[in-house]
Amino acid sequence: MNNNILSIGAALLSLSGLACHAQNYPAKPVRLLIGFSPGGGADIVARSLTPRMTEALGQQVVVENRPGANGIIAAEVAAKSLPDGYTLLIAPGNYAFAPAMVAKLPFDMTTAFAPVGQIAETPLLAVVHPSLPARNIAQLLALAKSRPGQLSYASGGIGGSGHLATELLRSLTQVDLVHVPYKGNGAAITDLIGGQVSMCFCTLPSVITHARSGRLRALAVTTARRSAAAPDIPTLAEAGVKDYDMSQWYGLLAPAGTPAAIIERLNAEVGKALNHPETRNRLQGEGAEPAGGTAQAFGAFFRAEIAKWTRVVQKAGIRAE
Numbered sequence: 001m002n003n004n005i006l007s008i009g010a011a012l013l014s015l016s017g018l019a020c021h022a023q024n025y026p027a028k029p030v031r032l033l034i035g036f037s038p039g040g041g042a043d044i045v046a047r048s049l050t051p052r053m054t055e056a057l058g059q060q061v062v063v064e065n066r067p068g069a070n071g072i073i074a075a076e077v078a079a080k081s082l083p084d085g086y087t088l089l090i091a092p093g094n095y096a097f098a099p100a101m102v103a104k105l106p107f108d109m110t111t112a113f114a115p116v117g118q119i120a121e122t123p124l125l126a127v128v129h130p131s132l133p134a135r136n137i138a139q140l141l142a143l144a145k146s147r148p149g150q151l152s153y154a155s156g157g158i159g160g161s162g163h164l165a166t167e168l169l170r171s172l173t174q175v176d177l178v179h180v181p182y183k184g185n186g187a188a189i190t191d192l193i194g195g196q197v198s199m200c201f202c203t204l205p206s207v208i209t210h211a212r213s214g215r216l217r218a219l220a221v222t223t224a225r226r227s228a229a230a231p232d233i234p235t236l237a238e239a240g241v242k243d244y245d246m247s248q249w250y251g252l253l254a255p256a257g258t259p260a261a262i263i264e265r266l267n268a269e270v271g272k273a274l275n276h277p278e279t280r281n282r283l284q285g286e287g288a289e290p291a292g293g294t295a296q297a298f299g300a301f302f303r304a305e306i307a308k309w310t311r312v313v314q315k316a317g318i319r320a321e
Contacts (some may be wrong), residue, residue, distance in 0.1 A: 013127035022259040025085050028041040032087045033078050035071030037184030040156060041203030041288075042071075042092045045120050045250045048282045052273035067184045070094055070157040072102065083257035085266065087294060088116070092249045094160050096305035100313035101159040110306060116252040117267045117290040118282055119274065123221040123247055124165050126236070127200040127207050128218050129192050139237035140199070141173055146305040148176040152194050156185035159318060161248045163202035164309075165222055167318065172241055192216065203248050204287030205227065222246040229287035239290035249291070249305075251298050267295045 032050065036042045043065065044180075050061045066074035071094050081087035091113075099109050101145050126137065134140035136281050144151050155162035158181045170177060182188040185206050193215050200207075205229060211218035211230075220236045221227050224245040236244040252270060254263060273279050274290040283290050 022261040026059040033074040035074030037067040037186040039186035079107040083255040085262035100310040113253040122250040122288040122290040123223040126219045127216040146173040152178040154188035154197040
């Protein structure tokens with residue numbers, strides 16, 4: 001009985017401590033975890049957001065890249081951190097794939113986090129090395145069919161958006177491509193520019209500057225409609241790949257149990273940052289469209305994405321290694 005009373009007392013003290021933290025939040029720098037290497041879409045989106053967040057919160061928002069296991073390493077750190085608002089996680093759409101592909105996730109993606117808000121959405125861009133004799137998707141597919149198993153495609157890791165985007169293309173067109181997974185999009189893009197691999201589906205923000213400079217050749221975007229950031233680039237559907245539609249999104253998560261007052265504060269500051277002309281221009285210049293919205297709306301969207309991609313992954317039989 002006494003043990004029960006002590007346990008209840010400890011829980012009440014813990015809740016009291018969190019409430020006190022919420023009132024004084026933030027009193028120190030905030031850590032923003034990214035589960036991917038610098039130079040990828042998640043990194044670009046995060047660094048577009050942090051200057052305004054730092055200014056609004058009055059504390060430094062420190063970006064920390066923890067690449068590995070397709071973002072799961074950083075997600076586990078965030079999930080197991082104190083729910084006090086000082087550890088946050090950039091959540092790309094990859095996290096909606098993980099529950100179906102990783103046999104033993106060290107946490108439950110649907111319950112380990114408190115949604116804060118959606119940040120941005122972007123198409124992926126099909127890009128090839130300029131030496132490849134393909135100037136559009138039709139030519140790429142013809143080349144791939146004439147060289148089955150010879151063209152390689154890079155991705156930021158098994159089960160990531162680039163992997164699934166290419167597998168969707170393979171399933172719709174029956175082409176035989178060789179997957180070369182990397183530990184992050186940054187490394188994949190570096191080798192693509194260097195000619196070590198032939199192509200990739202990468203987030204538009206991570207490769208659009210390389211495409212504009214001529215170091216890569218852009219063939220198509222993955223969304224049903226053209227991107228406002230690159231209106232001259234056709235969609236895969238326009239290029240003849242019927243029913244192709246995929247986007248990459250980014251949101252912000254906190255550990256489950258983070259006080260509602262802190263979630264509300266962070267959501268409000270994210271919304272203000274996304275409405276700031278400097279942030280909007282930077283994101284749109286990189287090919288990402290600012291999102292925003294309530295924490296509740298992002299939570300519902302995140303759960304729907306997990307359900308959707310669980311069906312897709314299970315049907316395709318993709319498993320992370």
